[in-house]
Amino acid sequence: MSDQPHVVILLARCRVNRQPFGVRYEEKTLGRWQASWAFAIPEDRAKREGYDRTVLEGSFDYEKDYPGCPHCFARRLVKCSCGHIFCYDGKGGRLTCPWCGASGEITGVASRIDVDSDR
Ligand SMILES: [Zn+2]
Numbered sequence: 001m002s003d004q005p006h007v008v009i010l011l012a013r014c015r016v017n018r019q020p021f022g023v024r025y026e027e028k029t030l031g032r033w034q035a036s037w038a039f040a041i042p043e044d045r046a047k048r049e050g051y052d053r054t055v056l057e058g059s060f061d062y063e064k065d066y067p068g069c070p071h072c073f074a075r076r077l078v079k080c081s082c083g084h085i086f087c088y089d090g091k092g093g094r095l096t097c098p099w100c101g102a103s104g105e106i107t108g109v110a111s112r113i114d115v116d117s118d119r
């Protein structure tokens with residue numbers, strides 16, 4: 001038993017320079033995740049830590065002091081249909097996924113973040 005929040009790290013990638021970064025999510029209440037921190041991390045290290053294999057379900061939000069992407073400072077994250085997340089500056093329009101190269105419009109709110117390096 002512990003009062004510590006449930007914390008996980010997800011691996012994301014910057015849309016601008018395609019560099020990886022980790023996003024720290026805290027589960028505030030059951031199924032309600034808030035991004036609280038983001039930090040640059042080499043991809044091989046993130047893989048060693050298993051950050052690329054994290055699955056989260058629920059709703060996703062940001063803490064008000066979430067610092068944004070460590071590379072380009074974009075404050076939001078979006079999830080591609082390939083299952084990976086990347087930073088987003090909130091400006092809309094077409095986005096190109098830095099993981100799989102697919103482009104598309106933002107549709108709806110992700111209810112599940114499923115990060116898996118095998119796809
Ligand atoms: Zn970025």
Ligand SMILES: [Zn+2]
Binds near residue numbers: 099102
């Ligand atoms: Zn993708």
